[in-house]
Amino acid sequence: MFRIFRLTDGTVPSYGLNSMPTQTFIPEPAAADGLSAPLNPDQLPAAVEKELAATSFIDIHTHLFMPSLGKLGLWGIDELITYHYLEAELFRSSTITPEQYWDLSRQQKADTIWRALFVETAPVSEATRGVVAVMHAFGLDTGAPDLREAREFFAAQELRTHIRRTFQLAGISEAVMTNDLLDPEEAPLWQSGAEGDSQFHAVLRLDRILNRWTEHWPVLASKGFAVDAGLTGDSASEVRRFLIEWCVRMKPVYMAVSLPDTFAYPDSGVRSRLLAEAVLPACREYGIPLSLMIGVRYQVNPALRLAGDAVGRADLRALEHLCAEFPENRFLVSVLSRENQHELCVYARKFNNLMPFGCWWFLNNPSIVEEITRERLEMLGTSFIPQHSDARVLEQVIYKWRNTRRTLAPILTNSYLLLTQDGRQVTRPDIRRDVTRLFRGNFENFCRRGAS
Ligand code: RAT
Numbered sequence: 001m002f003r004i005f006r007l008t009d010g011t012v013p014s015y016g017l018n019s020m021p022t023q024t025f026i027p028e029p030a031a032a033d034g035l036s037a038p039l040n041p042d043q044l045p046a047a048v049e050k051e052l053a054a055t056s057f058i059d060i061h062t063h064l065f066m067p068s069l070g071k072l073g074l075w076g077i078d079e080l081i082t083y084h085y086l087e088a089e090l091f092r093s094s095t096i097t098p099e100q101y102w103d104l105s106r107q108q109k110a111d112t113i114w115r116a117l118f119v120e121t122a123p124v125s126e127a128t129r130g131v132v133a134v135m136h137a138f139g140l141d142t143g144a145p146d147l148r149e150a151r152e153f154f155a156a157q158e159l160r161t162h163i164r165r166t167f168q169l170a171g172i173s174e175a176v177m178t179n180d181l182l183d184p185e186e187a188p189l190w191q192s193g194a195e196g197d198s199q200f201h202a203v204l205r206l207d208r209i210l211n212r213w214t215e216h217w218p219v220l221a222s223k224g225f226a227v228d229a230g231l232t233g234d235s236a237s238e239v240r241r242f243l244i245e246w247c248v249r250m251k252p253v254y255m256a257v258s259l260p261d262t263f264a265y266p267d268s269g270v271r272s273r274l275l276a277e278a279v280l281p282a283c284r285e286y287g288i289p290l291s292l293m294i295g296v297r298y299q300v301n302p303a304l305r306l307a308g309d310a311v312g313r314a315d316l317r318a319l320e321h322l323c324a325e326f327p328e329n330r331f332l333v334s335v336l337s338r339e340n341q342h343e344l345c346v347y348a349r350k351f352n353n354l355m356p357f358g359c360w361w362f363l364n365n366p367s368i369v370e371e372i373t374r375e376r377l378e379m380l381g382t383s384f385i386p387q388h389s390d391a392r393v394l395e396q397v398i399y400k401w402r403n404t405r406r407t408l409a410p411i412l413t414n415s416y417l418l419l420t421q422d423g424r425q426v427t428r429p430d431i432r433r434d435v436t437r438l439f440r441g442n443f444e445n446f447c448r449r450g451a452s
């Protein structure tokens, strides 16, 4: 059974996954109606599709926000069309310059993208096809000459009802947010007691602290924490105190950071010291994992703003050192470079405090998801988390999860087919157990493991 996590003062935080009922998604016992009969090879595809459709997933990394965080939560057609994945595609299909584009209003931007990527050309890229799938899910005209009908539809929705319907269409029960404790817009909302929501879990995102300490340490200092640029004196333990204070406030299910392709650990920089002396001790104290998303080449084209980042191959020995040096910590890890995927699987075989997750950002295309997922199943069985949506706009979860189910169905089917050919029978409850483990149980158990 799961242990209950206590803070150093002996109190038990009532945060997300600690308070989740542990039995909710245990597969039903085999029924006497033949459901547990061995499946023939030709029954496997439909059985896998059915179990994938029937299981409600946990979306373990998004940029969505619970309703009490107000305007931070993006939704609706103009936000969908101006997703930064589509902005990057616009500049390839239009003569508009980034400078001209940034000067437009939100609606003018969406109109420009709609015209260039949906009217004047077939929307066959993954991100454009996603918009089509979302519009279709809501019964909107996917070939419309303009966005009038779609705007009217979204303007008529009541947010909380719309969130419930969207999650249902996506087949997810919960979404994990990305909460920046140093964001001047977001932090005050938490400080004034933003109302929790059982469909959303918080995550303490540490990019500003770990990647841009020189710029951000004065914010901590201004809040009364004795820190300085060089991390001298009590600085590290003060950062740790700051993080625990935010854990108690936000009740995060994990802490997280996105890291460059040049990420190294250990090194002589301030980030290594912050990790070893503040972040990892705080994760241990609060009993939660640290998520490392490694491999971004930040702002290779700053004119594109959010769309201006690229990818680089990382040296995953940093991960090896962290997993070995901190066996009491758990690491949820996604790597952005296709070339790093195999090494990640090998490290996961060496360290059970490492949980690979997702096919992140530029990897979230069927051809690459297929390759990565097959590799993970072959090397790790079902002991990984295949996907997260990374949705920035609410309705994106519909297409991202639909695509994940569609891509994964034949891959899982093929694994079971090979298994039956090798002499092991497969039943529907077997498939249900595995799908539940991949898309819920592995995350729930990994987050709870540190609770003491
Ligand atoms: O996928 C994205 O939207 C990226 O821009 C990043 O936000 C990335 O997912 C991250 O969490 O840093």
Ligand code: ZN
Binding pocket: 061, 062, 063, 390
């Ligand atoms: Zn993200």
